[in-house]
Amino acid sequence: MSTQVFRTATLFLFGLFFLVPIAAMFEFSTRGNGINASRTWAAWTSILTYPDLTDAIKASLALAAITSVAMLFLLLPTMVWVRLRIPAMKSVIEFICLLPLTIPAIVLIVGLSPIYYWIALNVSDDILTLAFGYVILVLPYAYRSLDAGLSSIDVKTLTEAARSLGASWPTVMWRIIVPNIPVAILNALLLSVALVLGEYTFANLLNYTNLQVAIALLGRANAGVSISTAVASLLFAFVLLMVISFVGRRRTPSLGAAATDPQYLTAGQRT
Amino acid sequence: MTVADRSAVITAGRAIGGGRRLPLTWIGVIPFFAYVGLFLLLPTGIVVAGAFLDKNGNPTFAEIQTTLSQDYVVRAYWNSLLLSLVSAVVGAVAGAILAYAIVLGSPHGLLRRVVTSMAGVLAQFGGVTLAFAFIATIGGAGFLTVFLQDHGIDIYPNGIWLYELPGLVVVYLYFQIPLMVLVFLPALDGVRPQWREATESLGGNSWHYWRYVAGPLLFPAFLGATLLLFANAFSAYATAAALINQGNPIVPLAIGNLIQSEVGLSDPGQAKALALGMVVIVAIVMVSYAILQRRTARWLQ
Amino acid sequence: MNWHRFSRLGLAAAAVLIVAACGSSTTAGSTNWATVPSASAGGGMDALVAAAKAEGELNVIALPPDWANYGAIISGFTAKYGIKINSANPNGSSQDEVDAVNQLGKTSRAPDVLDVGMKVALANTSLFAPYEVQTWNDILASQKDPNGVWVQDYGGYMSIGYDSSKVPTITSVDDLLGSAFKGKVALNGDPTKANAALNGVMMVSLAEGGSLDNIGPGVDFFHKLKVANNFVPVQATTATVKSGQTPVVLDWDYLSAAHGTDVPTWKVFVPSNAILGGYYAQAINKNAPHPAAARLWEEYLYSNEGQNLWLKGLARPVRMQAMQAAGTIDAAAAAALPAVNGTPVFLSDAQATAAGAYLAAHWAAAIS
Numbered sequence: 044m045s046t047q048v049f050r051t052a053t054l055f056l057f058g059l060f061f062l063v064p065i066a067a068m069f070e071f072s073t074r075g076n077g078i079n080a081s082r083t084w085a086a087w088t089s090i091l092t093y094p095d096l097t098d099a100i101k102a103s104l105a106l107a108a109i110t111s112v113a114m115l116f117l118l119l120p121t122m123v124w125v126r127l128r129i130p131a132m133k134s135v136i137e138f139i140c141l142l143p144l145t146i147p148a149i150v151l152i153v154g155l156s157p158i159y160y161w162i163a164l165n166v167s168d169d170i171l172t173l174a175f176g177y178v179i180l181v182l183p184y185a186y187r188s189l190d191a192g193l194s195s196i197d198v199k200t201l202t203e204a205a206r207s208l209g210a211s212w213p214t215v216m217w218r219i220i221v222p223n224i225p226v227a228i229l230n231a232l233l234l235s236v237a238l239v240l241g242e243y244t245f246a247n248l249l250n251y252t253n254l255q256v257a258i259a260l261l262g263r264a265n266a267g268v269s270i271s272t273a274v275a276s277l278l279f280a281f282v283l284l285m286v287i288s289f290v291g292r293r294r295t296p297s298l299g300a301a302a303t304d305p306q307y308l309t310a311g312q313r314t
Numbered sequence: 315m316t317v318a319d320r321s322a323v324i325t326a327g328r329a330i331g332g333g334r335r336l337p338l339t340w341i342g343v344i345p346f347f348a349y350v351g352l353f354l355l356l357p358t359g360i361v362v363a364g365a366f367l368d369k370n371g372n373p374t375f376a377e378i379q380t381t382l383s384q385d386y387v388v389r390a391y392w393n394s395l396l397l398s399l400v401s402a403v404v405g406a407v408a409g410a411i412l413a414y415a416i417v418l419g420s421p422h423g424l425l426r427r428v429v430t431s432m433a434g435v436l437a438q439f440g441g442v443t444l445a446f447a448f449i450a451t452i453g454g455a456g457f458l459t460v461f462l463q464d465h466g467i468d469i470y471p472n473g474i475w476l477y478e479l480p481g482l483v484v485v486y487l488y489f490q491i492p493l494m495v496l497v498f499l500p501a502l503d504g505v506r507p508q509w510r511e512a513t514e515s516l517g518g519n520s521w522h523y524w525r526y527v528a529g530p531l532l533f534p535a536f537l538g539a540t541l542l543l544f545a546n547a548f549s550a551y552a553t554a555a556a557l558i559n560q561g562n563p564i565v566p567l568a569i570g571n572l573i574q575s576e577v578g579l580s581d582p583g584q585a586k587a588l589a590l591g592m593v594v595i596v597a598i599v600m601v602s603y604a605i606l607q608r609r610t611a612r613w614l615q
Numbered sequence: 616m617n618w619h620r621f622s623r624l625g626l627a628a629a630a631v632l633i634v635a636a637c638g639s640s641t642t643a644g645s646t647n648w649a650t651v652p653s654a655s656a657g658g659g660m661d662a663l664v665a666a667a668k669a670e671g672e673l674n675v676i677a678l679p680p681d682w683a684n685y686g687a688i689i690s691g692f693t694a695k696y697g698i699k700i701n702s703a704n705p706n707g708s709s710q711d712e713v714d715a716v717n718q719l720g721k722t723s724r725a726p727d728v729l730d731v732g733m734k735v736a737l738a739n740t741s742l743f744a745p746y747e748v749q750t751w752n753d754i755l756a757s758q759k760d761p762n763g764v765w766v767q768d769y770g771g772y773m774s775i776g777y778d779s780s781k782v783p784t785i786t787s788v789d790d791l792l793g794s795a796f797k798g799k800v801a802l803n804g805d806p807t808k809a810n811a812a813l814n815g816v817m818m819v820s821l822a823e824g825g826s827l828d829n830i831g832p833g834v835d836f837f838h839k840l841k842v843a844n845n846f847v848p849v850q851a852t853t854a855t856v857k858s859g860q861t862p863v864v865l866d867w868d869y870l871s872a873a874h875g876t877d878v879p880t881w882k883v884f885v886p887s888n889a890i891l892g893g894y895y896a897q898a899i900n901k902n903a904p905h906p907a908a909a910r911l912w913e914e915y916l917y918s919n920e921g922q923n924l925w926l927k928g929l930a931r932p933v934r935m936q937a938m939q940a941a942g943t944i945d946a947a948a949a950a951a952l953p954a955v956n957g958t959p960v961f962l963s964d965a966q967a968t969a970a971g972a973y974l975a976a977h978w979a980a981a982i983s
Contacts, residue, residue, distance in 0.1 A: 050418050070457070120342070129339055137600070139355070150573065150589045154364075155357040158356065164722065168722055168723050178349070178353070190538060191500040192504070230434075234438070234496055244551075247704050263679035265681070266857035270446065277435055442852065453855075454799070473798070473844040557849055571805065576735050577974075
């Protein structure tokens, strides 16, 4: 009973804290001009008339997909490998995965632009090359989420059992590790997609037009539009993340067998 | 080979194969290091090395000396540290509580999906629009401010604190708490109900459960998440730039000024020196974090 | 002996190659517009228009649509010539524009043209290509570079914009110290960073007894504003203005006047004892990916159509005097400009540097 009260109270209070500012933004975006002007949807309807927005949305969605997939393929096998074979490297990987957050993007871009210059001249000038930088930007968040997930399962025993039964490494990753950390992977994906959709600085300083840059440009039309586009972008990202979280649902296996395993009753070794 | 023998081989690998085993184990991390080497370590190295060069490219300590000798720089580092620590700790505790409230519900329920999706969106929400959201709510003429004023409560008797560091902490919590929820949830999900049952069957109560079972097990993840929140706040730029556009009270704003100033005060060398300082500070924090992790791991044995 | 003959052979070979290269380019009939200093030198306006249309695109930077009516200028240019304009980094500063030129080098995303403050223009002339528009002679010598690497485009006067429905009418700078302005006064940026903010502080300094060489009284005034809790450090945007969070903003008069569309009761006040003017400058990137389109853009901006569009944005175009004399000015737009009684003064580059140095040393302490 008390957990119910705790739960309801907590969710209600936090809900207020997070939703009230957004409600304030929404309220502002429907204001008319001048004192005692009537409410208007003009700031919202004008979003639909902006021609370049669809290109920017497509680019950002493609970037989100590429970044999330690349992040998983780069990070998850490495993290599992380090846990199993080179535990001493854990702190090094941890520090590297925190580096993108140590210095602000505006100065990181100073170091990244020579590399992007080389890429633009020798590989491609397309906006999708932003994915190279975005994978780096999502590393801190994805690492932390995946680390929490991997810490809560016994990676060593699971992989040893699988390997001793003849499973290859790809099978171990895909059919043993991944299904056992669904929440961690989902949250890493959610954070990556949300980051790419909300990313402004890198794209802006490299003169690419992604979703947020297009919104910033559109927002200079007038005050109401600058806020309505921001709220619309939040809603868009929210709907997309909900869709992703529903797709993830089908992959969740039943953990019944593992949960009743006596080994998990002891506060045992954390790998 | 039995499972036991195989385990013995793996754990005794060093003794048996010695030098020949090592190169194979390093292959697994080559893709990762190659990628981050090119796209992260190299750019960071360029920035950090730039702190040791003057305008003509000659090595010198002058840039660093000039930067550190200025009063506003020391104050900015101090403010940044304070801001990041407070928003990280408060955000971590609040986020952990909220994550716990979520985990108590059904793992596949709609509420959980809604809350985690919202958390994903809000964790990356920032900049001018987040600043405006708060300005519109509790700014000088925000609707909550006006509402409270109409009922006789003045929340700004000594100036508008929203536009100073305390306000920045509150605004930072807006993305710190959702971030905490998302990175801590997998750890909370790993807590088995059997642990609680085992504690109770051994005669322990809630306090024993949290202090001796779940707490120590969750602490590494909690600490790691707090570290992430710290770094997240430490380098955040756009939100602070919108709220406190004057005086560069924190390091990212100072760096922004040194790079983007159009009145002749731009100095990329000093900006890089400041960035170097930030890397050093985070490295120190990480070392303390690693020490703390090792201490708490010992408690588990 | 042997070396002598070798070097002469080498020189001769080089000469032949160079002549062949030049010859081939002229016989092919295509001009390299990247080095053309005027439309006539490249074969006339028609050749320029054709070459620009062939390039098909133009990269501009830091030109938000609500800045001096750039929105209408961009759509006007595209409608007239069919050239697509890629507008990057709308909120960028002048320094950001130059940084983009340096960082993007020869890629296809590098900015073609720049619209920068005078300080940044003068500090980076090595990045620009000289070009003289057809209406070059209408522009005063003091407002253009003799070699044509930069030329001023539009300007205005530093003003105090305010929402007359939220604060009382402002008749002098000292009014801002009143209690009616608690938590209401904002600058457009930090003066150690943004040109508009530096000029805002300088204008206040002039009104408070300082001079173009002395920005001290301005800094002191803002300190008084901060102590009275009248000054807010928040970044003033159209949203903060409309929502009433920053009902008083010190900004260029043309930028301030743009708030009038969101707030019908917005007024712009230029103090008669402190008329501080400032012009921005146009420049063409030496390594512009679309050199012909860049030059056509400049021609458009300095044509009557372009200059009048800036006038509609309540900025004063650089050819204003000449156009008034020739009768090509948009009279209605000119009449809508904020009234200014007195002679404007302008900061020289040296004075701006000195002001910047003083602010770097004293601003943060004054407003904290």
